[in-house]
Amino acid sequence: MENISVLMVVCLLAGLSECLAGENGNQTQVTEVTNEDVAETSIENDAIHNLNQGFEAPAVLASNSTGTQSRCEPPIYTVLKQLGALEERLSATVRALEETNKKLEASEKKLSALNSTVTELSAEDKGWPRVAFSAALPIDGTIGPADVLYSLVYKNVLSNIGGHYNAHTGYFTAPVRGVYYFSFTSFWWGANPGSCGGSLYKNGNKIVSWYVTNSxxxxxxxxxxVLQLQVGDNVNVRLWNNRRISDNTNKYSSFSGFLLFPV
Known part of the structure; x- marks a missing residue:
């Protein structure tokens, strides 16, 4: 705004200078006309011409002054008009900046809320127990057939984060109420007549199974x-009656699980 004020003052001074210059020119013209008239007039009429000159000069000056004023008005009007246009553009720019600032403030609020949510989730995640395990059968041969429902014990432990899988019993026990993921694989050589089959059990209840017939x-x-477990629930894999399962150092038959999230 200070720049606009300075610009306005400079323009007004320029207009006044132009007006003064025009006025000086007009006054010189009046003087020249008056001297020329005096040179051509006879001595006898000096008094009359001097008298007339005294009356005519103000009229000429008045006429020239009016003309000068009319010539000064258009530049000043144009400058004021341009200044008004600049002021409108400046106001529009200020409004646009204010809108941008509002949008930035809204974005900052959303980002702050998102950061808060992430922080809360991180804090909750820090309280989660780390639970994961994976184990394979320890044999180099075949188990079965057995005439009972046989609980498989995967003693070849690959990982047991949190220590909630028991390599002596083959049971996993849930440490927290939550959602867990379990998977198992089986292998059978198939050299002798028979079949391979079994199931994943939760607290002694059959959940999902596998089966391979004579081959x-x-x-x-x-x-x-994916199972939702309560604290203390147990999960294991059991071989069906009169079924077989095989393995060797390649670890074909395995049992794995981990906590997805607590609930």
Whole structure:
């Protein structure tokens, strides 16, 4: 705004200078006309001409002054008009900046809320127990057939984060109420007549199963499940009656699980 005020003052001074210059020119013209008239007039009429000159000069000056004023008015009007246009543009720019600032403030609020949410989730996540395990059968051969429902014990532990899988019993026990993921794989050489099959059990209840019928060649099967468990619930894999399962150092038959999230 200070720049606009300075510009207005400069323009007004320029207009006044132009007006003064025009007025000086007009006064010189009046003087020249008056001297020329005096030179051509006879001595006898000096008094009359001097008298007339005294009356005519103000009229000429008045006429020239009016003309000068009319010539000064258009530039000043144009400058004021331009200044008004500049002021409108400046006001529009200020309004646009204010709108931008409002949008930025809204974005900052959203970002702050998002950061707060992430912080809360991180804090909750820090309280989550780390639960995950994976184990394989320890045999180099075949288990079965057995005439009972046989609980498989995966003693070859690959990982047991949190220590909630028991390598002596083959049971996983839930440490917290939450949603868990479990998977298991099975393998059978298939050299002898028979079949391979079993199930994933939760607290002694069958959940999902696998089954491979009589075959003269090696076969494999697998399955998985997402379970919601309470604290103390247990999960294990059991071989069906009169079924077989095989493994060797390649670890074909495995049992794995981990906590997805607490609830």
């Amino acid at each position: 003269n060649h090696a076969s494999s099967g697998s399955n998985s499940a």
